Amino acid sequence: MIVRCLRILDPTTRKERKSSQSLTVGKRYIVLSIHIEVNGNIKFQVLRDDGYTPTFHAAEQFDIMSSKIPDNWHVDFLPGSYFSLCPKAWARVGFWDDYFDGDPEAEAIFDREKEAIFSGESGADK
Secondary structure (H helix, E strand, C coil): CEEEECCEECCCCCCEECCCCCCCCCCEEECCEEEEECCCCEEEEEECCCCCCEEEEEHHHEEEEECCCCCCEEEEEECCCEEEEEEHHHHCCCHHHHHHCCCHHHHHHHHHHHHHHHHCCCCCCC
C-alpha cells in the first residue's frame, strides 16, 4: 500500500501545520501497517523521513496511491480497543517495546517484515 502525504496535522490538536520532522508534503510512503482505534481514528504506520523510524500518522493526512495489501499482513484485533492490519510478528505483545529498546531480535524481525512489504511495492520513496 502506498500513500502520499497531502498535509501535516498536529497529532494532538489535529490542526494543520506547515512542517514536520516525520513527514514531507507530497512525498510517497509505503504503509507498514494500519491501526484503527476504538474511537474510529485510523492511522497509517510509515517510516519517518529519516528512513529508519516507524511511526503512526492520522490517515486523513494521506491520499492512497496504491491499495495493494502486503502478503505478510494479518488481522490483529482486541475487542473494545483496536483493529490492526500488520505483520503477525509485530502483533506480539511487547514487540514494539523490544524494538524501541534496541533488542537485536526485534530489530531483525522488523527489518525482515519491512523488506517483505517493500519488495511488494514500487514507486515510493523508501
